[in-house]
Amino acid sequence: MLKRPSILVLGAGYGGLMTIVNLQKVLGTDAADITLINKNEYHYESTWLHEAAAGTMLPEEVRYDIQEVIDSVKTRFVQATVEEIDVVGKRVLTDNGEYTYDYLVIGLGFEGETFGIEGLDKYALSIANVKAARYIREHIEYQFATWSTEPIKDDSRLTIVVGGAGFTGIEFLGELANRVPELCKEFDVPREKVRVICVEAAPMVLPGFDPELVNYAVGHLEAKGIEFSIGTPVVEATPEGVKIKKADDQFEFIKAGTVVWAAGVRGSSVLEASQIESMRARVKVEKDLRAPGFPDVFIVGDCALMINEETNRPYPPTAQIAMQQGETIAKNINALIKGEDTATFVPDLKGTVCSLGEDDAIGVVFGKKVTGKRASFMKKMIDNRALFMVGGAKLVMKKGKFNVI
């Protein structure tokens, strides 16, 4: 009797979970042993973290128990932190034991990238996971509460610097634009005392987006009191704030009680330390999503680097693509088990919507530009669709976004 192949999935993000859900679907009963390893007992919506960080959503709302969406008969779940991946020895070391595999799926997500800028790793906060997002919310509230009680007011407590005007930075600014008036009311702080400043090194906001949409976004945020400092790289972070470069030999120090760095992501450092070749901790995958040189290893989500041949640029690390990859990987593992050919992954880009807060957004959906409430509605439907694909209607009912206009 042949031993059943063992499949090991690392990470329960969008990619890992979609791999599991689809493996459960495509594999015959008892066709394989499936194990899912994840650091936490919960999955979190990494595309919603900026809302938890701003305080417009509760941390509880952005996560759900993994056990709720996997089939515990078909998949064994292990809560453990992955410490080392040995793709030559075909084993994975965790803080909760060692695991071997016949097929490995690596979906360990992203980490913040500080580009070696002095002090950033120490003094800037990063929207990296649920705990970090929750910390940012509490940090900002604490600054407001402290200002409200201190006898000699330090107004710089109420200054929030957001590093980065990319997708995450802009979505976070959108939430802050809604949250700041609430915070002012809650903590008896005059609105004019609060500054929110977006600092971006590149000469533009939201690179890759249609200029008309970008103008809409910037106008919307500026109208809500957000300041922009574009083309001015952060050169240093200190406990008091950030130093930015305004021109050659011209610098400015922005004193700020809160600095959030949202300007770059990279893949997983555990993956980077493995024998697989990577760039900024991401692996340039084969067409069937396998790691070059390791035909039993698949990479999914933010750890996978794929070039869009039309634009000759990498696809952005989105939940949409990660989930589609998970579907393909499940099919390809099934094919390998059966001795069939693997399929090429073809992303099906339905569009991208960047939220600007509660009821506004910009984006391109099925090739058409959308703005305002319509875009915001679509954003919520995209979020709900992702829930549906992982956990069906039940999960949408439980975690879906229905505060639509």
Add this chain to the structure above:
Amino acid sequence: MLKRPSILVLGAGYGGLMTIVNLQKVLGTDAADITLINKNEYHYESTWLHEAAAGTMLPEEVRYDIQEVIDSVKTRFVQATVEEIDVVGKRVLTDNGEYTYDYLVIGLGFEGETFGIEGLDKYALSIANVKAARYIREHIEYQFATWSTEPIKDDSRLTIVVGGAGFTGIEFLGELANRVPELCKEFDVPREKVRVICVEAAPMVLPGFDPELVNYAVGHLEAKGIEFSIGTPVVEATPEGVKIKKADDQFEFIKAGTVVWAAGVRGSSVLEASQIESMRARVKVEKDLRAPGFPDVFIVGDCALMINEETNRPYPPTAQIAMQQGETIAKNINALIKGEDTATFVPDLKGTVCSLGEDDAIGVVFGKKVTGKRASFMKKMIDNRALFMVGGAKLVMKKGKFNVI
């Protein structure tokens, strides 16, 4: 034509507001000019502050706009901080101008009393007002959020020392007992990591309460994980925690991320600096609630000291007594305007209930001991009754406590 007398009421606490509400009732139309001066545009329920500090109620829930409950035709409201009271010159200096009066009512509330213990004023938090309570809530949450994200855990962040086992201390502990499990869930902190320790200098808990009720309260709180250190005075507070005296020459240092001092109150320091004689910033009032030697000045609430002749001890500074005093003061001012005799204030003690959290309490109501849900229900009805007396049914509907079993 005779000039209308002017009545100046300082402070919109229970006593001040009840004075205003009753003045509006008893005085004939245009019989006097009434001015109310208060630091904030809102009144807050000082007997609910421990709930805002623990985080079991929102700060918004414990306060309401003064304009909602006063008659703006009859009473002029001025938002200002009282800086000096000159009862000889009959004028009051504020940060928003000078005010004169024919009749003055001083209801400036309480301040924390640290008895000169080293470091307490600097490193311990006090449940003194809405902002301070809100700060305590945020401070505790921030400790939990920080513990949850820091790589090397400092468990003392999760230790909360409550100084004082009197009424406020015990009510605050009751709320913490409910709140701590919620915080653990919200911030992914194991319950056993959290310590809540009540430190009391006196050899007993809740002095003046029936011993059977005190045993009930301590047993209830201990069952929820609250620790008690009784008969052990705090001798020093530092940024790291408190030093307590366990016996002669025997000290212990409790490392704690949060120290809340709930062990003593005194009257108003502005009143203390005036020409009126006071003890711990409270004025031993005449039988008709006037200040000795100043027949046009009344004292109400926590600033008034009254001896209970039955027990030969001062009446406790409660909302119940403050509100009854406000009623008497309004009648007595009306009597003075009309040239009639003032009435003696006779407190009507309906009972005292000490909350032990959401659905438990102990107390004596109309001479009968009550505990548990029944006592908790009565506590909520007492709170609602106070709202009713100030703002009628409308305010009860808006701010009342109806989460009864």
